[in-house]
Amino acid sequence: MNSATAIPGRIYDILETVKDPELPVLSILDLGIVREVHLPDENDSRKINIVITPTYSGCPAMDLIALQVRVALLQHGFKDVQVTTSLSPAWTTAWMTHNGKEKLKAYGIAPPNAVHSVCSPDAFQADEAVQCPRCDSYHTRLISRFASTACKSMYQCNDCKEPFDYFKCH
Numbered sequence: 100m101n102s103a104t105a106i107p108g109r110i111y112d113i114l115e116t117v118k119d120p121e122l123p124v125l126s127i128l129d130l131g132i133v134r135e136v137h138l139p140d141e142n143d144s145r146k147i148n149i150v151i152t153p154t155y156s157g158c159p160a161m162d163l164i165a166l167q168v169r170v171a172l173l174q175h176g177f178k179d180v181q182v183t184t185s186l187s188p189a190w191t192t193a194w195m196t197h198n199g200k201e202k203l204k205a206y207g208i209a210p211p212n213a214v215h216s217v218c219s220p221d222a223f224q225a226d227e228a229v230q231c232p233r234c235d236s237y238h239t240r241l242i243s244r245f246a247s248t249a250c251k252s253m254y255q256c257n258d259c260k261e262p263f264d265y266f267k268c269h
Contacts, residue, residue, distance in 0.1 A: 110136050110147065113175050117167045120160045121248050124206040127151070127164060131194025134185060147172060148181045152190045154250050154269075192268050204232045209254065209265040229265045231256035 114133055119125045127133050137148040149168050153161045165182040172180045192211035200210035209232045229239050229252075236258040246253040251264040 106138060107136055109175075110149075110172070110177075113171050114149070114168065117164065117171050120163050120167075122203070122206075122208070124202045125199050127168070129196050129199030129202060130154070131196065131199070132164070132190060146179045147177050148183055150183045150185050152185050152188075152194075154190050156186055156189075157249075190269070192266065203266060207232050207263060208251070209263055211266050211268045227265075229254050231259060231261065232263055233261050234259040 111128065114136075115126045115128050117127045119127060119130050119132075122130070132151045132154065133149060134152050135148075135150040137150070138146065149172075151161070151164065151168070161184060165184070168182050169180045195211065203210040209229050212227065212229070227241075228237050229241075230237050231239055231254075234256060236256055238257040239254045240257060241252060242255050242262065243253040245251070246264045250267055250269070252267050253262060254265050255262045
């Protein structure tokens with residue numbers, strides 16, 4: 100493997116160390132917000148453009164994430180780093196990695212369901228069956244459509260009685 104072909108892998112290894120400030124258990128790769136890594140000139144590893152997509156168009160963490168990406172790459176010798184935000188296509192929980200969803204559950208946040216019952220035109224007319232991340236019960240109830248961040252809902256388990264965040268589908 101020559102150095103030009105090793106550069107993208109090295110960049111992804113660095114990006115794996117950049118954590119989401121609102122969900123520090125997840126890297127930005129786990130979350131699926133890194134859409135593309137552009138090397139305009141494959142012979143010049145210093146010119147890099149990272150394209151990220153926010154989980155919500157108004158996500159307050161995006162400026163900090165962009166800064167963290169630039170700093171992480173600068174610390175590893177990449178001098179010319181640009182981070183571009185793309186709103187289209189819109190981010191979806193389907194972009195989260197399986198490993199990222201497992202990390203969320205271990206952290207106490209219910210990961211998005213594989214098949215969402217509320218991502219439809221009838222979105223808020225029925226509660227979604229959400230599994231408790233602590234005891235694995237589906238005997239849960241919605242407390243609030245919004246929780247600690249706009250991308251989460253607040254649920255409570257009727258069995259273990261613990262409240263927990265649920266990472267909403269979108």
